[in-house]
Amino acid sequence: MFEEPEWVEAAPAIVGLRPVTTQVQAATAPPVKGRKRRHLLATLRALEAASLSQQCPSLPGSDSEEEEEVGRKKRHFQRSSLANVSKEVGKKRKGKCQKQAPFISDSEGKEVERTCHRQAPPLGGISAGEEKGKRKCQEYSYLHPTQSLNSVDQTVHNSRTSTATLDPPKSSRESASPNSSHTLSRKQWRNRQKNKRRHKNKFRPLETQDQVPLKASIEETEVPPAPKSDSQETRAGALRARMTQRLDGARFRYLNEQLYSGPSSAAQCLFQEDPEAFLLYHRGFQRQVKKWPLHPVDRIAKDLRQKPASLVVADFGCGDCRLASSVRNPVHCFDLAALDPRVTVCDMAQVPLEDESVDVAVFCLSLMGTNIRDFLEEANRVLKPGGLLKVAEVSSRFEDIRTFLGAVTKLGFKVIYKVRVPKKSAFVLTFFRIMVFRKEDVNIETGILLFQYKTLGGAVRCSLNRGNTEVCGWSEDL
Numbered sequence: 001m002f003e004e005p006e007w008v009e010a011a012p013a014i015v016g017l018r019p020v021t022t023q024v025q026a027a028t029a030p031p032v033k034g035r036k037r038r039h040l041l042a043t044l045r046a047l048e049a050a051s052l053s054q055q056c057p058s059l060p061g062s063d064s065e066e067e068e069e070v071g072r073k074k075r076h077f078q079r080s081s082l083a084n085v086s087k088e089v090g091k092k093r094k095g096k097c098q099k100q101a102p103f104i105s106d107s108e109g110k111e112v113e114r115t116c117h118r119q120a121p122p123l124g125g126i127s128a129g130e131e132k133g134k135r136k137c138q139e140y141s142y143l144h145p146t147q148s149l150n151s152v153d154q155t156v157h158n159s160r161t162s163t164a165t166l167d168p169p170k171s172s173r174e175s176a177s178p179n180s181s182h183t184l185s186r187k188q189w190r191n192r193q194k195n196k197r198r199h200k201n202k203f204r205p206l207e208t209q210d211q212v213p214l215k216a217s218i219e220e221t222e223v224p225p226a227p228k229s230d231s232q233e234t235r236a237g238a239l240r241a242r243m244t245q246r247l248d249g250a251r252f253r254y255l256n257e258q259l260y261s262g263p264s265s266a267a268q269c270l271f272q273e274d275p276e277a278f279l280l281y282h283r284g285f286q287r288q289v290k291k292w293p294l295h296p297v298d299r300i301a302k303d304l305r306q307k308p309a310s311l312v313v314a315d316f317g318c319g320d321c322r323l324a325s326s327v328r329n330p331v332h333c334f335d336l337a338a339l340d341p342r343v344t345v346c347d348m349a350q351v352p353l354e355d356e357s358v359d360v361a362v363f364c365l366s367l368m369g370t371n372i373r374d375f376l377e378e379a380n381r382v383l384k385p386g387g388l389l390k391v392a393e394v395s396s397r398f399e400d401i402r403t404f405l406g407a408v409t410k411l412g413f414k415v416i417y418k419v420r421v422p423k424k425s426a427f428v429l430t431f432f433r434i435m436v437f438r439k440e441d442v443n444i445e446t447g448i449l450l451f452q453y454k455t456l457g458g459a460v461r462c463s464l465n466r467g468n469t470e471v472c473g474w475s476e477d478l
């Protein structure tokens with residue numbers, strides 16, 4: 001009943017549907033047996049005619065009825081032939097749509113089916129409701145055979161570009177592309193899209209080049225080098241300042257040691273040879289002063305301000321003339337170097353003042369060197385009888401304050417009073433001692449010495465030294 005082998009042999013020709021092939025087949029085909037074969041031949045002839053019309057399409061806008069009729073016929077043949085072709089393809093696509101259905105939801109499935117019907121070529125045996133969409137697709141693909149492919153391709157392309165990140169295109173779109181619709185599953189399509197995106201990103205030099213400087217500029221903006229270098233410079237500057245300060249501190253301590261451990265003549269030589277060292281010493285001294293709760297020279301100045309401004313003052317080791325700046329009295333300022341124009345540069349063991357020419361002699365933190373006796377004797381010399389000797393020293397320098405007081409007394413001075421500054425309390429440590437002496441004309445204990453000093457000069461001086469050593473024993477320790 002059904003000649004299976006013959007039909008199977010003829011089937012590839014039908015699927016191929018090439019006009020030339022069909023024509024050749026029709027010309028050389030053996031006599032047809034049976035109704036199916038006759039139908040097949042008719043179909044082949046129709047397709048041959050359709051292919052001829054496709055190859056030589058009638059120009060649009062022809063006025064001739066004959067031409068119109070021919071054209072109409074040709075179009076009819078084209079439609080029918082393409083309908084048959086698309087029927088076969090449509091069957092397959094329908095199957096594909098049905099196959100894809102399990103991968104999508106019901107609503108998607110409906111949409112897919114709708115799209116399949118809408119965009120798929122006309123299929124045989126379809127419902128009347130879907131005829132419109134089919135006809136549109138058919139007309140479109142018929143009138144623009146190549147365009148339809150392109151447009152389908154464009155549609156796919158558009159769908160790829162526009163909805164690349166959304167859902168994959170429905171099977172209808174796949175079916176519109178003959179190249180991909182039959183071979184790609186949804187998963188395959190996704191993979192292909194992914195690969196294309198990768199490929200696109202991989203070969204996008206301009207975008208990458210644009211992004212690199214942008215990133216670089218962002219990085220430059222985010223981490224500007226200037227503040228970095230600024231902070232580094234600031235840190236380096238702070239470190240340099242700290243190191244300089246430490247070095248200055250070390251030099252100050254060194255110079256201080258030099259002043260205390262040698263005779264005043266050596267100190268004088270030191271500062272004469274290196275005036276910078278004097279400045280450095282006083283910088284260090286001023287740093288120390290800033291840490292003190294009270295500068296003893298201020299206390300001495302305060303006391304002086306309570307006396308007549310006519311009293312002549314001699315400041316031995318005046319430094320920056322702070323005392324002279326704090327009182328209205330005439331002040332003779334003596335130091336090894338001059339920080340101020342009022343300073344007379346000299347060794348205070350020998351000051352350029354007349355005997356008994358001053359009312360007040362001041363040693364504020366200046367009893368330095370191994371010859372402090374010379375300083376005190378020089379003060380005694382220039383002081384008027386009854387004049388005042390004021391000495392301020394660091395408390396730690398005195399092992400026994402009484403020893404010191406006794407030795408000074410033997411030099412012709414009488415202790416008037418002594419005070420600690422700042423005032424000793426539970427909260428404030430005493431840093432300094434201020435002692436005030438009066439020059440006596442005749443001391444009961446050392447009267448002979450004073451007399452001998454005045455009359456015999458240097459010889460008496462030796463006697464005095466021996467006397468201090470014997471009686472007090474402190475002068476060598478200071």
Ligand SMILES: C[S@@+](CC[C@H](N)C(=O)[O-])C[C@H]1O[C@@H](n2cnc3c(N)ncnc32)[C@H](O)[C@@H]1O
Binds near residue numbers: 317337349
């Ligand atoms: C620690 S400073 C005190 C400065 C000032 N009296 C004050 O209280 O601000 C000691 C000063 O005594 C000076 N001095 C030390 N020995 C001296 C000497 N033999 N002749 C002159 N000045 C001397 C030093 O040069 C230094 O300026």
